[in-house]
Amino acid sequence: MKWTVEQAEKIYSQPFMDLLFQAQTIHRQNHEPNKIEINALLSIKTGACPEDCKYCPQSARYQTGVKREKLLDKEEILQAARTAKDNGISRFCMGAAWRNPSDAQMPYLTEIVREIKDLGLETCMTLGMLNKNQAEELARAGLDYYNHNLDTSRKYYEKIISTRSYDDRLETLQFVRDAGIKICSGGIIGMGEETDDRIEMLVTLANLPKPPESVPINQLIRIKGTPLEKEDDLEPFDFIRTIALARILMPKSQVRIAAGREFMNEQTQALCFMAGANSVFYGCKLLTANNAEESKDEELFAKLGINPKWVESRRKLRESLQEAAALGIYQPKSERVAE
Numbered sequence: 001m002k003w004t005v006e007q008a009e010k011i012y013s014q015p016f017m018d019l020l021f022q023a024q025t026i027h028r029q030n031h032e033p034n035k036i037e038i039n040a041l042l043s044i045k046t047g048a049c050p051e052d053c054k055y056c057p058q059s060a061r062y063q064t065g066v067k068r069e070k071l072l073d074k075e076e077i078l079q080a081a082r083t084a085k086d087n088g089i090s091r092f093c094m095g096a097a098w099r100n101p102s103d104a105q106m107p108y109l110t111e112i113v114r115e116i117k118d119l120g121l122e123t124c125m126t127l128g129m130l131n132k133n134q135a136e137e138l139a140r141a142g143l144d145y146y147n148h149n150l151d152t153s154r155k156y157y158e159k160i161i162s163t164r165s166y167d168d169r170l171e172t173l174q175f176v177r178d179a180g181i182k183i184c185s186g187g188i189i190g191m192g193e194e195t196d197d198r199i200e201m202l203v204t205l206a207n208l209p210k211p212p213e214s215v216p217i218n219q220l221i222r223i224k225g226t227p228l229e230k231e232d233d234l235e236p237f238d239f240i241r242t243i244a245l246a247r248i249l250m251p252k253s254q255v256r257i258a259a260g261r262e263f264m265n266e267q268t269q270a271l272c273f274m275a276g277a278n279s280v281f282y283g284c285k286l287l288t289a290n291n292a293e294e295s296k297d298e299e300l301f302a303k304l305g306i307n308p309k310w311v312e313s314r315r316k317l318r319e320s321l322q323e324a325a326a327l328g329i330y331q332p333k334s335e336r337v338a339e
């Protein structure tokens with residue numbers, strides 16, 4: 001079914017309770033109601049990106065304090081994947097601060113995909129633009145998902161990025177789809193865009209030849225040094241409405257609360273889940289910015305009755321680590337980014 005912007009606007013602007021009821025009804029028809037997909041995220045190549053995305057801490061054009069790092073060694077990536085597996089995570093996502101990968105990097109990237117798949121994890125990569133051959137190589141290696149966001153509406157896009165076009169993004173998504181890799185594509189809310197930009201972005205995603213299997217909705221993390229550092233606060237109900245519209249327009253997709261959960265209270269997150277969000281990143285760091293703390297996520301899931309088996313196994317692991325720390329045979333390390 002192809003959606004019109006008018007239809008989507010009508011859905012979005014219903015009274016809040018009606019919107020949530022519609023979204024939750026559709027959610028229950030298509031997904032398990034109390035199950036949230038838990039993903040891990042690792043930056044495999046950080047900083048010094050040539051692109052000018054105005055929200056991004058990794059663009060070389062802004063002084064954000066993010067340190068440039070070279071592509072990580074395979075063993076470091078595999079170690080993070082093993083930890084994710086031990087944490088009961090199903091999908092391991094890797095991000096690189098590139099405009100696009102070079103052909104010379106492809107054998108290394110495909111080897112990483114193969115080895116992570118051998119651990120029994122689903123794989124996702126976000127490496128920037130891909131050409132047809134690169135998408136096919138990643139597909140042959142068994143990559144499950146490719147993340148490439150539209151970020152916003154076509155008309156607002158030019159205010160945010162000038163170094164690649166909206167059509168470039170759609171072309172990469174087409175190569176990914178044609179290669180047989182599942183699509184992960186969404187956007188960012190809170191960059192100064194209007195409600196109709198959010199609606200148009202979701203309509204564009206829903207009207208792709210096949211909607212993305214995964215739709216990450218990021219709340220802008222206002223990064224010091226970027227042109228968007230002083231954007232206004234986002235109204236939480238607007239974020240929840242956006243999630244609900246994504247759920248209604250794309251009933252079968254996983255809808256993820258991606259960046260920004262660190263700043264959301266428990267009640268806002270619970271309403272996002274009610275509105276049909278069923279995926280999060282778990283782990284105290286996203287690519288370079290902080291994520292919600294792991295222990296807080298576990299508490300929230302326990303309070304809401306989400307993923308009960310996973311919550312129980314995390315509780316047991318945490319208890320045994322605390323015992324080991326008390327005996328001096330384990331030292332907890334924090335990976336949180338300094339504020």
Ligand code: SAM
Nearest residue numbers: 055056096097098126127128149218220221259
């Ligand atoms: N360089 C690749 C690209 O742009 O396609 C992959 C990595 S890029 C960091 C992945 C996505 O992270 C972006 O498309 C954007 O949606 C999101 N992102 C980056 N900075 C963000 C911020 N400050 N707040 C929220 N989302 C952000």
Ligand code: DTB
Nearest residue numbers: 095126216258259286287288289
């Ligand atoms: C997505 O939509 N959000 C994630 C993932 N895809 C790669 C990235 C969020 C990045 C937030 C800023 C940072 O950590 O640097």
Ligand code: SF4
Nearest residue numbers: 049051053056059097
């Ligand atoms: Fe580079 Fe991606 Fe950041 Fe844009 S969003 S500056 S392409 S890392």
